[in-house]
Amino acid sequence: xxxxxxxxxxxxxxxxxxxxxxxxxxxxxxxxxxxxxxxxxxxxxxxxxxxxxxxxxxxxxxxxxxxxxxxxxxxxxxxxxxxxxxxxxxxxxxxxxxxxxxxxxxxxxxxxxxxxxxxxxxxxxxxxxxxxxxxxxxxxxxxxxxxxxxxxxxxxxxxxxxxxxxxxxxxxxxxxxxxxxxxxxxxxxxxxxxxxxxxxxxxxxxxxxxxxxxxxxxxxxxxxxxxxxxxxxxxxxxxxxxxxxxxxxxxxxxxxxxxxxxxxxxxxxxxxxxxxxxxxxxxxxxxxxxxxxxxxxxxxxxxxxxxxxxxxxxxxxxxxxxxxx
Amino acid sequence: xxxxxxxxxxxxxxxxxxxxxxxxxxxxxxxxxxxxxxxxxxxxxxxxxxxxxxxxxxxxxxxxxxxxxxxxxxxxxxxxxxxxxxxxxxxxxxxxxxxxxxxxxxxxxxxxxxxxxxxxxxxxxxxxxxxxxxxxxxxxxxxxxxxxxxxxxxxxxxxxxxxxxxxxxxxxxxxxxxxxxxxxxxxxxxxxxxxxxxxxxxxxxxxxxxxxxxxxxxxxxxxxxxxxxxxxxxxxxxxxxxxxxxxxxxxxxxxxxxxxxxxxxxxxxxxxxxxxxxxxxxxxxxxxxxxxxxxxxxxxxxxxxxxxxxxxxxxxxxxxxxxxx
Numbered sequence: 001x002x003x004x005x006x007x008x009x010x011x012x013x014x015x016x017x018x019x020x021x022x023x024x025x026x027x028x029x030x031x032x033x034x035x036x037x038x039x040x041x042x043x044x045x046x047x048x049x050x051x052x053x054x055x056x057x058x059x060x061x062x063x064x065x066x067x068x069x070x071x072x073x074x075x076x077x078x079x080x081x082x083x084x085x086x087x088x089x090x091x092x093x094x095x096x097x098x099x100x101x102x103x104x105x106x107x108x109x110x111x112x113x114x115x116x117x118x119x120x121x122x123x124x125x126x127x128x129x130x131x132x133x134x135x136x137x138x139x140x141x142x143x144x145x146x147x148x149x150x151x152x153x154x155x156x157x158x159x160x161x162x163x164x165x166x167x168x169x170x171x172x173x174x175x176x177x178x179x180x181x182x183x184x185x186x187x188x189x190x191x192x193x194x195x196x197x198x199x200x201x202x203x204x205x206x207x208x209x210x211x212x213x214x215x216x217x218x219x220x221x222x223x224x225x226x227x228x229x230x231x232x233x234x235x236x237x238x239x240x241x242x243x244x245x246x247x248x249x250x251x252x253x254x255x256x257x258x259x260x261x262x263x264x265x266x267x268x269x270x271x272x273x274x275x276x277x278x279x280x281x282x283x284x285x286x287x288x289x290x291x292x293x294x295x296x297x298x299x300x301x302x303x304x305x306x307x308x309x310x311x312x313x314x315x316x317x318x319x320x321x322x323x324x325x
Numbered sequence: 326x327x328x329x330x331x332x333x334x335x336x337x338x339x340x341x342x343x344x345x346x347x348x349x350x351x352x353x354x355x356x357x358x359x360x361x362x363x364x365x366x367x368x369x370x371x372x373x374x375x376x377x378x379x380x381x382x383x384x385x386x387x388x389x390x391x392x393x394x395x396x397x398x399x400x401x402x403x404x405x406x407x408x409x410x411x412x413x414x415x416x417x418x419x420x421x422x423x424x425x426x427x428x429x430x431x432x433x434x435x436x437x438x439x440x441x442x443x444x445x446x447x448x449x450x451x452x453x454x455x456x457x458x459x460x461x462x463x464x465x466x467x468x469x470x471x472x473x474x475x476x477x478x479x480x481x482x483x484x485x486x487x488x489x490x491x492x493x494x495x496x497x498x499x500x501x502x503x504x505x506x507x508x509x510x511x512x513x514x515x516x517x518x519x520x521x522x523x524x525x526x527x528x529x530x531x532x533x534x535x536x537x538x539x540x541x542x543x544x545x546x547x548x549x550x551x552x553x554x555x556x557x558x559x560x561x562x563x564x565x566x567x568x569x570x571x572x573x574x575x576x577x578x579x580x581x582x583x584x585x586x587x588x589x590x591x592x593x594x595x596x597x598x599x600x601x602x603x604x605x606x607x608x609x610x611x612x613x614x615x616x617x618x619x620x621x622x623x624x625x626x627x628x629x630x631x632x633x634x635x636x637x638x639x640x641x642x643x644x645x646x647x648x649x650x
Contacts, residue, residue, distance in 0.1 A: 023468070024468070025468065025471050025472055025475055027471055027474075027475055028467065028468060028471035079430055079431070079434060082427075082430060083427045083430065083431070101426075102407075102408045102474060103471075103474075105404055105407060105408065105430060106404070106408070106467055106470055106471055106474070108434075109404060109433075109434075109437065109467050110464060110467040110468075112434065112437060112438075113437075113460060113463040113464045113467065114464065116441065116456075116460050117460055117461075117464075120453070120456075120457060120460075124453070127453055128445070128449070128452055128453065131441075131445075131456070132445060135438060135441050135442055135445075136442075138438040139435060139438045139439065139442075142353065142431055142434050142435040142438065143348070143349065143350065143353060143435075145431055146350050146352055146353035146428075146431055147350055149352070149427060149428075149431070150350055150352055
């Protein structure tokens with residue numbers, strides 16, 4: 001089964017490496033080539049290929065739409081990095097930083113268009129259904145990004161608000177990748193919807209895990225210092241959940257601390273971690289992650305294919321859940 | 326025939342007015358609603374409707390793709406206004422100015438996705454061919470915008486460079502609108518290509534006319550002062566052509582003047598206009614416009630439909646060419 005995973009990644013990476021993103025003018029297409037060469041885990045196209053094969057499809061048919069999703073994902077990163085003023089991505093300078101904001105806006109727009117182009121390269125009968133899912137998903141991802149921006153200044157963000165934000169910003173795209181693989185394999189719409197649900201719930205669990213690992217991970221493995229979300233005052237699951245569980249006294253402390261500027265980063269992280277620990281936020285978050293992962297696997301149970309075909313999916317989910325950095 | 330034009334515009338405007346662009350979160354969709362309500366000449370959907378009917382199609386079939394083009398065009402304006410730091414559009418504040426740059430980036434991205442959605446609302450057999458034209462055109466428009474940005478700092482911009490830039494930035498979109506109308510009417514690919522050529526050449530003539538009217542128009546009719554392009558140091562057809570025709574002495578003067586900062590706007594415009602007048606740049610530009618308009622009408626002659634059906638097209642072209650502000 002691990003061999004299958006290696007095979008998918010090899011196909012994705014070798015096909016991506018064979019794409020020529022360069023066109024004229026170079027000023028527009030060099031940042032695109034740069035971004036696509038930065039790497040990344042390629043989880044989205046991976047999911048499309050795996051789903052397609054699970055339902056007996058030929059991965060050749062889903063390969064280009066799968067790459068379309070990867071290109072789309074990379075476009076969102078280029079624009080998100082402008083919005084967040086993030087200077088480093090995957091260890092290298094972000095596009096707006098390396099070139100400038102105008103080029104990053106326009107290169108992103110161009111990649112968004114290029115992503116669509118890849119959906120035309122599947123069997124004719126699957127082009128429209130694939131494009132419709134992709135298109136709806138693209139709008140939802142933008143909606144999620146706007147919610148995320150709103151939360152920066154919004155005072156009362158509930159857990160429900162937060163889950164809906166990460167669902168839109170991160171999880172629906174995984175759902176769409178899976179569903180596209182299923183549709184192109186020609187399976188039933190029931191199966192396609194169940195595998196969508198599996199991937200969407202897995203996506204939520206994945207993002208919650210991200211929030212957790214930002215503070216509670218082995219720094220030597222994670223490769224960066226814990227507490228980045230606290231330093232950038234991000235309203236994560238940990239923070240929102242902690243606020244909702246605090247008594248009024250602690251709530252005031254936590255709110256005050258989170259926005260405190262006149263304190264060293266290490267002290268800020270430590271003080272907030274102490275509050276989190278006193279509530280047991282690590283266990284609470286792990287429970288929430290498990291709960292979404294259980295919802296995911298429940299959907300997978302209802303998928304109507306031989307159980308042994310689901311093995312890759314379970315393995316994939318378990319791997320995402322087990323990651324410790 | 327004028328009645329037909331009124332009818333097209335009425336259908337476009339009433340259908341646009343009936344669209345509900347609002348969704349959640351409001352912060353994302355209010356700028357979209359605002360932009361789509363700003364008006365404009367609606368030339369692009371107009372061209373789609375007119376072409377569709379010329380080839381015997383039902384305009385109901387092309388209406389939504391036509392609106393898709395209008396939405397796309399408005400998306401490009403939102404992002405272009407960020408790139409150009411333009412604060413006013415159609416007499417109102419631009420999106421990035423009224424809200425902020427982050428919202429303008431994200432609202433633009435969302436509109437780009439919404440534009441695609443409109444292409445799904447035509448007869449099934451025309452969805453893919455329409456989307457393919459739209460998609461290719463969207464990439465070309467981005468390329469044109471990048472060339473335009475490059476020209477700001479590029480020293481030697483030739484007339485050929487400039488024409489290629491306005492072809493990509495402006496003209497191909499008109500071509501695509503026309504061709505989509507033709508395809509959805511079910512005409513031959515020869516006809517569809519000829520009407521594309523007509524509209525593309527007309528688009529180039531239209532943009533050259535824009536350059537001309539920026540300096541040589543009746544200010545009382547134009548509603549704004551002449552010479553805006555000179556003040557913002559834009560490399561227009563007038564400037565590039567004048568440079569290419571000057572002797573080395575005048576060329577130095579013109580280059581120097583164009584970048585001069587320590588001079589009143591009125592004096593700068595007057596001095597440059599004097600150089601232009603000494604070369605006869607107004608007549609030269611008018612000749613170039615005529616030449617592109619003749620190429621356009623030549624393509625229209627080759628379109629294989631009854632001559633009386635072409636009347637709307639000729640009228641439309643003549644109107645664009647006759648505009649004096």
